[in-house]
Amino acid sequence: MLLSIRNLDVSYNTVAGTYKVIDSLNLDIDKGELIALVGESASGKSTLGQVISRMLPPVGKARGQVLLDGMDVLKMSEKEATNFRGTSVFMIFQNPLNSLNPVKRVGDQLLEALNVRNERSHRNLSDEESRREVLEALTSVRLPDPEKIMSRYPHELSGGQVQRVVICMALLLQPKLLIADEPTTALDVTVQAQVVTLLKDLSKKTEMSIIFITHDVALAYVLSDKMLVFYAGRVMEKGETLDLVKKPMHPYTAGLLASIPTGPKNKGRLYSIPGSPPSYLSLPKGCKFTPRCKFAFEKCSGSEPKSVMASNRELRCWLYE
Ligand SMILES: Nc1ncnc2c1ncn2[C@@H]1O[C@H](COP(=O)(O)OP(=O)(O)OP(=O)(O)O)[C@@H](O)[C@H]1O
Ligand SMILES: [Mg+2]
Structure with a gap:
């Protein structure tokens, strides 16, 4: 295992208050694995990338365990972190000038x-x-x-x-792990495809793992072996990309996939999930997706479901507990 994350919580301390963005996250990534991290804006995708590459700004606080390439990321010294970045991990920032x-x-x-x-x-x-x-x-x-x-x-x-x-x-x-945060947004579609192929080839050749952060589910589909669907800082669903796209199980994943223009099921119509993501300052009590979920039932607003494995999928949804 190249990366192993256990019980990760990440909070930001701001003038508006302290809020937890990532909640009890567990994640394992193998050598050479291509992972797509998808989810709407503010779901915590960049935050996770910054934690793994030890680039979280001082207003952020991470708790839990992040082991990457044999190093304890949250515990290492600044000096160790400098050497670690660029060797074990490299992050392409959402604003690439920052890299x-x-x-x-x-x-x-x-x-x-x-x-x-x-x-x-x-x-x-x-x-x-x-x-x-x-x-x-x-x-x-x-x-x-x-x-x-x-x-x-x-x-x-x-x-x-x-x-x-x-x-x-x-x-x-x-690097052993490349975290690419929306790395192709400023490129036209042809160059985008070329870059994705280049990264995939490099991963095959050098066993480099990639976490590919994107809004673009269609691009994630082309690049990844596994897909991780984020909502309000939680992994709602994780599975093999082909399988997950063919048969999304979490209502949130189903909504996201239905909103891609090239999605197989939307027959030319564009769907968008009703409502908008919750504020971290006032998250709903139970499952964070409840207010927008058309399958929600009583239990959903009561308490938050834990991650469970169901048919080779990791799911955080009361429909599967
Ligand atoms: N430096 C910061 N200080 C305070 N809050 C922050 C900071 N960085 C991120 N946040 C908050 O954490 C939440 C998650 O942000 P993050 O940038 O990780 O989301 P994202 O999924 O990458 O979104 P996007 O798709 O828009 O890039 C948001 O509510 C954001 O406002
Ligand atoms: Mg981001």
């Missing part, structure tokens, strides 16, 4: 990333060979004129270019 250093040229940052990997895997490359490898990686993410890109500072690039540079950094680093 780059604003005062260093893109080329130098990419060469540094390659050096981190070279040192780790005892590869001896000359300066010329390193440069060539960086240029090749830039070309592989379909960036034209890679020489010019290398000489630029991050703010001199367009959003789509920054996104591709950061993906390129992941390709050069080859």
Whole structure:
């Protein structure tokens, strides 16, 4: 097992009050696994990514156990965390500019990333060979004129270019776990497909695991082996992607899937789940999805269901207890 999370709670302490965003989360990810983390806005997807990569801002507090690549993420020192990021884990931030250093040229940052990997895997490359490898990686993410890109500072690039540079950094680093937070939103559909293929190939070649965070269930379907459906900081459903998409069991998953334009069941009509996600400051008492769930019955608003395994699926729903 590469990543093992037990009883993770994450809260934010803000002027509006303290609220718990992630609640008793358990998650295991194997080497080479491709996981999609899907869910509506504010469901806690980026928060989870930040916890795993030890990048949670100071207003956030994480409790529980997060073991990644043999390291106890919540307990390690700042110095250990610096080495851990980039080697064990690399996170492509939702705003990819945050993954780059604003005062260093893109080329130098990419060469540094390659050096981190070279040192780790005892590869001896000359300066010329390193440069060539960086240029090749830039070309592989379909960036034209890679020489010019290398000489630029991050703010001199367009959003789509920054996104591709950061993906390129992941390709050069080859971390054990890549957390990619909406990594292709600024790219057009063709480039998106190419990047997804590139990441999948790299994962196959190097056994890199990927947590792919996205709103886009259709893209998640193409990329992942397993899908994790988040709602109000809880895993509502987890299962093999093909199986889960074919036969969603949690009413929330069914609603999410029905709202994809290419979904098999919606026959041209676009569905959207009625209502909106609850505020973390006043979460409903029982299952957090109850107010929006068309299958809700008495028990649902009474107490919150626990995660259970049912037909090879992890589910948090009273329909399956
Ligand atoms: N730095 C922060 N300080 C206070 N609250 C935060 C902070 N970051 C996130 N939150 C809150 O935590 C909740 C989960 O946010 P998060 O960004 O993890 O959601 P998300 O699923 O990534 O959403 P999106 O799809 O919009 O990116 C939200 O209610 C958000 O307002
Ligand atoms: Mg997010």
